[in-house]
Amino acid sequence: MSSDSLLAQALQAGGDAPALGTGTRLVHAGRDPKRYHGFVNTPVFRASTVLSPTVRDLLGRTQPYIYGRRGTPTSEALECALCELEGGAGVVLCPSGLSACTLALMSCLEPGDHVLVTDAVYGPVRHACDGLLRRLGVEVSYFPPGTGAELGGWVKENTRAVYLESPGSHSMEVQDVPALVAMARQHGLRVIADCSWATPLFFKAHAAGVDLVIQAGTKYLLGHSDGMLGTVSASPRAWPALKALHGDLGLCAGPDEIFLALRGLRSLQVRLRQHEQGALAVARWLQQQEQVARVLHPALEGSPGHAVWKRDFTGSSGLFTVVLKPVPFAAVEAFLDGLKYFGLGYSWGGFESLALPLDASEGRLRALCEPGCQCVRLHVGLEDPQDLIADLRAGLDRMQAVDMDSLL
C-alpha cells in the first residue's frame, strides 16, 4: 500500500502532519475508528471474495477493495502505519521475515546481475542467496560488515544492489550505512537493509538513504512470540518493482498476524525501552564475570561498530551475544539447560528471555573469538533484570563446576 492510498489520505486529512512524538504516532498510526462505528481497533477482515453491487462496478474496479490477496482494511491499516513510521513511499506485507528478505532481493535483481551481501547476513537469507539467487543467474559476493566506502572496490559492471543487516546476525557488527549508501549512489546501486534489530524506532533507514527496509515483524512488531510476519518498505524509486513482484508472487500475510502486529505496534516503544534497559543491565553484568571473554552488544564500548551505532542509532534492543572463555561444550550445556527464565529456542523479540548456543568457530564469530571460546546468544525479555542476572549467575556456577570436573 502506498502513501497515497485511501486510508492514508483519510488519515492525513486528520491533520497530524509534522513533528509528532513517537509514542503518539504509534498509538494513532493506521487507525480510523470512524470507519468502524467508533471501535478503537481495526477489525480482522477474513476475506477472499469482495462483492460488487453491479457488473459495471465489478469490471470497472470502482471499489477500494477487489480481492482478499490484494488487500483488506486490516492489511491496509498496518501498511499505512508502517509507511508513516518508516517514512517510505509504500509498504508490502509478507507471510514471514524471510519472505520479506527474498522478495526485497529479487525485486532489484535479474539474471546476470551481481549483488554485494554483508557476511553477517541472517543464515536463511545466505541460504537463499547461495541457492535461489544463484539458480536464477545472480552472482553473490559476501563482504566484511565493517567495510565502508572501500566497498566501491568490490563493485563490478553488473553489480546492482547491496544488502545490509545492521547489527548483523550473531556477531552483532554495526555497519556504516551512510558511507555504504553514498558509495551505492555513486554506482547507481539499490540498497537493501534488514533492520529487524533496531525496528523503525531506533534506526531511520530511509532517511539514511536505504531503498528497501526489511522488518522481520515476527520479532518486535508482533512482540509476543505468537505469529509470523515480514514487511518491506520502499523508497519512491524502489516501490514500483517491489509492488509488482509482491503481486506476481501472490504474497499476503494472514489477517490474524496483521492484527497482532497492529496491536504490537501500540506498545512497541514501551516494550523496546524495557528490552533496552534490561539487556544493558544483563550485558554489563556479564562483562564483569570472570567466565566471560567479551560481550558483543552494539551499545557497549569495544563491540564492533559501537561508534557507528552511537552516531546513527537512537537506541538498542534486547538481543546480543556473549563470548565465553574456553570451556568444554558440556559446560555450556550445564549453563543453559538449567536456566529458569531463559527459554531455549530460535527467534527473539517476544516478551520472554531466550538463550541459544552459537558455534564460535563458524562465520563472523570466528574472527571475533579466541580459539576454543563458546558463544551464547541472549534475548532479554521483559522480566526484571535482577531475576535474569540471578538465573545467569547460577548458570555460570553450574558451568564452572562442569569445567572443573573436566580438568580432574
Ligand SMILES: *Cc1c(COP(=O)(O)O)cnc(C)c1O
Ligand atoms: C528472524 C529474522 C529474520 C526472519 O524472520 P522470520 O519471520 O523468522 O522469517 C530475518 N532477519 C533477521 C535479522 C532475523 O533475525
